[in-house]
Structure formats: C-alpha cells, structure tokens
Amino acid sequence: MLGDLHVHSCLSPCADITMTPRGILENLEVGMISITDHNCCGNARTFWKVCRERKVIFLPGIEITSIEEVHILGYFENLEDLERVSKVVYEHLPNVKNDPELFGYQLLVNEKDEFTGMIEKNLSLATDLRFEEVIELIRRNKGIPVPAHVDRRFGLLHQLGFIPDLDLRIIEVTRRESMLKFRRKGYIVLSSSDAHSIDELGSRYSIFPDGIRSTIDILTNIVEGKIKTIWDTM
Numbered sequence: 001m002l003g004d005l006h007v008h009s010c011l012s013p014c015a016d017i018t019m020t021p022r023g024i025l026e027n028l029e030v031g032m033i034s035i036t037d038h039n040c041c042g043n044a045r046t047f048w049k050v051c052r053e054r055k056v057i058f059l060p061g062i063e064i065t066s067i068e069e070v071h072i073l074g075y076f077e078n079l080e081d082l083e084r085v086s087k088v089v090y091e092h093l094p095n096v097k098n099d100p101e102l103f104g105y106q107l108l109v110n111e112k113d114e115f116t117g118m119i120e121k122n123l124s125l126a127t128d129l130r131f132e133e134v135i136e137l138i139r140r141n142k143g144i145p146v147p148a149h150v151d152r153r154f155g156l157l158h159q160l161g162f163i164p165d166l167d168l169r170i171i172e173v174t175r176r177e178s179m180l181k182f183r184r185k186g187y188i189v190l191s192s193s194d195a196h197s198i199d200e201l202g203s204r205y206s207i208f209p210d211g212i213r214s215t216i217d218i219l220t221n222i223v224e225g226k227i228k229t230i231w232d233t234m
C-alpha cells in the first residue's frame with residue numbers, strides 16, 4: 001500500500017488554490033494521505049470526511065515552523081489531538097495579518113470544494129516555539145514528530161546543522177543518498193511528495209505493508225520501521 005504523508009491544501013499560502021479535496025483526491029494514486037498544512041489544520045476535518053467517502057485513509061497531520069525556521073511534521077491518531085496542537089501553534093504565530101496578494105491565499109474549504117473562509121494570521125511565518133518545544137508539544141498530544149525534508153532548506157540539518165539529542169527516530173528526506181545515510185545511522189526514513197500543486201502529487205511516497213485499515217495501523221508501521229521509500233523500488 002502506498003501513502004503520501006506530506007501534502008499541502010489550499011490553506012497553505014504557498015500551495016495552489018486547486019489543492020482542494022476534489023482536486024487532490026481525483027488525482028491521488030495512493031491509498032493513504034496526510035494533509036500537512038503550515039501551522040494550521042483548518043481543512044483537516046473536511047479532508048477526513050471526503051477521504052472516508054472515497055475509502056482513502058486520512059492521517060491527521062500538520063507541518064509546524066519552529067523559531068529556528070525548522071519544519072517539523074506532526075502525525076496523530078485522531079483529529080482532536082491534531083486540533084489541540086494546531087490551536088497552540090496558531091497562538092504562537094506572530095500577530096501578522098496575511099496579505100494574500102503577497103504571500104498567497106489561506107483558504108478554508110468544505111466537502112463540496114467551496115471556499116468558506118480565510119485564515120487571518122500569516123501561516124508562512126515561524127512560530128516563537130523552539131525546535132524542542134515543538135517536539136514536546138507533538139509528543140504531549142500523543143503525536144509522532146518527524147523533522148521534514150531534513151536535507152534541504154527549512155529542514156533540520158539545513159537550519160541547525162545537527163540533529164539534537166531528543167530521541168528522534170523518524171525523519172523525512174528528499175533524496176536517495178540521504179535515505180542511505182540516515183538508515184546507516186539507524187533512522188526510520190519517510191519519503192513524501194510535499195506537494196503544493198496537483199502535478200507534484202505522487203512525486204514521492206512511502207510504501208507500507210498490505211492490510212492497513214486505520215490511522216493506528218499507519219503510525220504503528222512507521223514506528224516499527226516497516227515502511228519503505230520510493231527509492232527502495234528503483
């Protein structure tokens with residue numbers, strides 16, 4: 001079974017406005033997805049409903065920006081835990097109103113693909129939470145923290161230059177060489193598309209064993225390292 005656990009919806013200012021539930025699900029070729037918008041999960045419930053109708057497993061997720069401008073993914077078993085984290089993250093964003101013309105629209109959407117509102121604060125800015133505080137926030141709410149695209153801009157190695165000693169076992173990479181390097185060090189490696197537009201969907205994904213039925217199954221397989229990346233098939 002294939003899963004793409006890093007996709008941005010039209011809520012992320014940098015994502016295309018065509019990244020709506022229908023836009024994404026009609027072009028999706030994997031059976032599991034996580035919508036990981038920047039610093040807010042405002043569209044998670046809508047996607048959860050639409051995914052359920054289409055028999056796609058939806059993993060609640062978010063991509064949080066720490067004060068060091070490190071991007072960290074958080075994955076959760078249920079929506080309530082995600083929403084609690086998202087609320088805290090939003091409170092820690094600077095009080096700066098988004099300018100859609102400059103940064104892009106931050107659109108809330110319903111199951112019929114209708115835009116229902118906009119998020120006020122600029123979600124592309126960094127929170128005032130330190131990296132370790134973000135990790136702690138995710139864990140305290142029963143989530144799994146995964147440093148995003150560690151090998152490129154806004155990734156942990158790129159921003160900090162090292163991996164802090166916080167018992168981080170799972171990371172996301174964007175290249176085969178990084179996968180090999182981190183596996184040698186004992187890390188569990190995820191590969192996802194980080195799609196911001198329809199044509200980027202499926203550009204990377206992770207491979208799970210068959211028989212996954214729930215968010216718990218996804219999280220258990222990740223934690224137990226039973227996943228492969230797109231480069232394992234090449």
Ligand SMILES: [Zn+2]
Pocket residue numbers: 063071148149154
């Ligand atoms: Zn990112």
Ligand SMILES: [Zn+2]
Pocket residue numbers: 006008036063148194
């Ligand atoms: Zn992203």
